[in-house]
Amino acid sequence: MPPTPATAEALAVPSPAAARRRARGWWRRLAAVGDSTPATVGVAVILFWLAMAALAPVVAPYAPNATDLAALAHTTPSKAHWLGTDHLGRDLLSRILWGARPVLVIAPLAVLGATALGCLLGLAAGYKGGWIDLVVTRACDIVLSFPVIILYMIILTHFGSSAWNIVGVLTLTKAPIIARIVRGLTLDLREREYVTAAKMRGESALYIMFVEILPNARGPLIVDMCLRTGYNIIIIGVLGFLGIGLPPPDPDWGGMVKDTYGMMMVWPHMALVPCAAISSLVVGFNLLAVGLREIGLRD
């Protein structure tokens, strides 16, 4: 989490004791993750995929797009190809490992974008109220009332399908959900006495929104960000499956399913392996979210 202005200011006068206390605080929070079984499993799954994605050039036995025509006779898992190959003789393991990279960049980036935009809209709507609230909530309703898949198809076919465009559409369609959550939290938090105290000493609306209110909304927001990352991974898979995901030939989990699901009856592993990859990563993020919620409730 980025430091809030509050903590940044408190850090302005550095003292070794304070730094130690802060470090202990962070360590305690990490240790709390260890106390929750779902959170631990979730973190382990996510770390595994992060490591695989980062180390793909080293770990992957083949280049992702290299075809092994000899293997086409036996595409099923073998000593040479642990997870088998696809219908073009490309090593599935290598493609899965390489395919983790775009997913693990696009999904979190889109979540960060949606959170930033959603926080901005939600805070303004919840704190200011009046016509700002009206405009923001109606705009969010409009976006949310579209069948998202059709929206993705329209935007991505019009602007072309690239990593940045996918981040863009995900940000745009997820921000309203975050905005709703933040607005709801803000409506509650703005009635707290510390907000009145801030007004009484003449703080600006921006200060109150970002320093007094937002840090106290972070608990539910972080949980939601984890869930949202999982959902984004699914959507990236769906986009790939619909053929409007990342352009071929570079490996994309959703695209891999699309290319091979027709051969499901003969060579099920070709489609099932990328499906399993998507599921495991989504489950990882969900477990982390469940665990974080549990930890939040306990404190």
Added chain:
Amino acid sequence: MTDALLELQDVAITYATRGGEVEAIRRLSLRLEPDEALGLVGESGCGKSTVALSIVRYLGRTGRIARGRILFEGRDLATVGDAELRALRGRRIAMVYQDPMASLNPVMTVGRQLMEVPMIHDGAGADAARRRALAMLGEVKLSDPEAVMDRYPHQLSGGQQQRIVIAMALIAEPALLIMDEPTTGLDVTVEAAVLDLVRELRRRHRSAIVFISHNLGTVARVCDRIGVMYRGELVEDGPVRRIFSDPRHPYTRGLLDCLPTLGRDKRHAPLVPIPGHLESSSSRPSGCGFAARCVHVEPARCTVGPIPLAPIDGDAGHRAACVRAAELPVWSRRRAEAPAAGAAVASTALVATEHLGKLYRPRRGLFGRRRPGVRALSDVDLAAGRRQTLAIVGESGCGKSTLAKVLAGIEVASEGRVSLDGVEIGGLGIDARDRRLKRKLQMVFQNPDSTLNPSHTVGYAIGRALRRLRGGAPADAAAGVARLLEVVKLSPAMAGRRPRQLSGGEKQRVAIARALAGDPDVIVADEPVSALDVSVQAAIVNLLAELQAARGTTLIFISHDLAVVRYLADHVAVMYLGAVAEFGPVERVFAPPWHPYTEALLSAVPVPDPDAVGGRIVLEGAVPRATERPRGCPFATRCPRKVGAVCDDTPPPVQRLADGHRLVCHIPAAELQRLQRMIAGP
């Protein structure tokens, strides 16, 4: 000795936490005879609710009875099976909790909820159940029981809801009724009525009662015996009169000494707070748990081995867990020696309101009809001088918080004037006030849990206020924070803490330090102590009085607690439905002639003295809604001294008496005085 109805023998209760098992109740034994009422008192966290919950085994998943026996009618509740326990709960043992709204099902009419009890427990038919429910509603003195049966909980007032809950508890004729802070959320006049009801029903139904409260006054009014708890142990128990006249445990004495009563004020009988605060149960020392805070402690004797409850003067009915119980000096209740007379010095008004009114106009929907506005304040004339405390009292909904908001600029007056040091501020919202004005008036809030931002450290909260209100470099702020923390008697090392690491009293001190950052002329304190334990409350009240004396700050103290107001205030305004009913120097307002509403409030205050005499006025009905203000006197619908149609039709005149004392009533002050002398006695 007859068989006890309930007997706890050496009970220990533990809660499983992340840090291991925590003993909430260490070793507790008590007896309750049939149709006896036992009060359990103590500060929050002392384990009194845990005792109540353990009797019906509602300890949740983490709690367990680690040791001992809980005998109810000879059966050990700690070991009976779930089916047997279910048969007892609700039928032989009933509970009443603090929040009635949480005990009632919001989607069922109260009639059906009442009828369920006899239908489930006694297998009664619907008709019989309905008859019993109606009879019970009559017994808890709800007018028009037939109509009440068809209402949903949200259509009833808090006092009515609590009556329904009591009716539900008693309809099965339980042998034991457990009441956990049953009147804590209620207004003082409603509380008095509910307590009277409990006393009366107790006699009629012959149920034994375990009555849990933090308020010694309410316990004195209802119970025969009192048990004082501290850190999971019973430190003293005995008949209610003995406990109040001859308390032998230093903690009991401390509780009584720090309790503001109507006879105490800051000049004549200062409150004595208990030093220190309740430590958590996990780090319990050997010996007396109270030793660290006790003024009578003798290190060699008090910290060795467990200290059992021992009979006082050979009387097994009165026991105290103190090794020095027999040798402590004789205790006497602190009272003002002489009635204070005209101590308040007249001074020029620093804050004054003239004909102040506030009308909330609801926004009109697109197709909505124009709804009437809500008048929160009407024609309020008040003045507070320099170095003085103006207290504003009244029940919830009387407009006292709205007044605070208008003074603070959170709301803007719709009529009249508010002046602060000669400057008109009634029309200035907080954003329209310049820094000089903001510095002059700051606020202290009610809720210690929301007054400080949980994400910010104490040092940041105070430092930010210093910089915004005084300017200056961040480096100066650090020194300023330390200085302010010392002013409110906290260690400067607290600056690095976050609110969740502070106790309620500490949070409120930090909030006071924050309000002092701009060196204000006026502090508006909106119920600053009502969420705190009595011992902490005493310390905060004393701190406010001291700060005022040292800094010459004007304090506008808003409270529903007349005893605290009596203690702290120089001038008092009694408000009802947005209007001032009575205003004047504290000695005048608290002596006859009273406005009938003041009289009712005063008689409703639970007095921590079982021998307290005096006529009791119980107000009937509820405060009218602010949208339906009576045309004449706002208090006319509930006034026990109503003289006739004139009260309903004509707004009462303002009667000006000596010392700036004002009464707004149709009855002449001399007549009021004559009537009230008769019942008030000397």
